[in-house]
Amino acid sequence: MSIKDAILPEFDHEMATTRKLLDRIPDAELGWKPHHKSFSMGELASHIAQIPGWAGAIIDKPLYDLADSGEDAKPKQASSRAQVVGEFDRAVAEARGKIAGKSDAELMAMWSLKRGGTEMFSVPAMVALKSFIINHTIHHRGQLSVYLRLKDVPVPSIYGPSADEGM
Secondary structure, three states: OOHHHHHHHHHHHHHHHHHHHHOOOOHHHOOOOOOOOOOOHHHHHHHHHHHHHHHHHHHOOOEEEHHHOHHHHOOOOOOOHHHHHHHHHHHHHHHHHHHHOOOHHHHHOEEEEEEOOEEEEEEEHHHHHHHHHHHHHHHHHHHHHHHHHHOOOOOOOOOOOOOOOOO
8 A cells, every 4th residue: 555545544534524623613703712822713723724735845845944934834814714614625635636646755755844944853754744734733623622612612523422413
């Protein structure tokens, strides 16, 4: 089995689950924050929508330097749930296409994360995809599920029934 055939089912499952959560965001609560140090719901949702778009920076290039991120790296305040879901859908489709188009050798090529030219670490591109795309999405999806719970929005089933959705 190829690496992409092993990772794409997990990618598809986690992105579909994340989309269910994004689709629950109430437009009226986009500016809400659970704490003054937290992202607003709209900023968190926008960040989640951006994450799959990083796949190209991982598998199309041998390195990424955080010093090149600039203002693009900061989550923007979403203007609507529809905007967030649309951006997420586009990013997921693009990421999936990029992953599906790579060979095992390309997915195992070393990828480095740098900050101002200083290497922070190097790992195979596949490891970076798993960590920065899939796991990072899951992490922030968990945060968003708490935001929704705090605003009394029904939380969808993620890895099993939620308090709002049974089997």
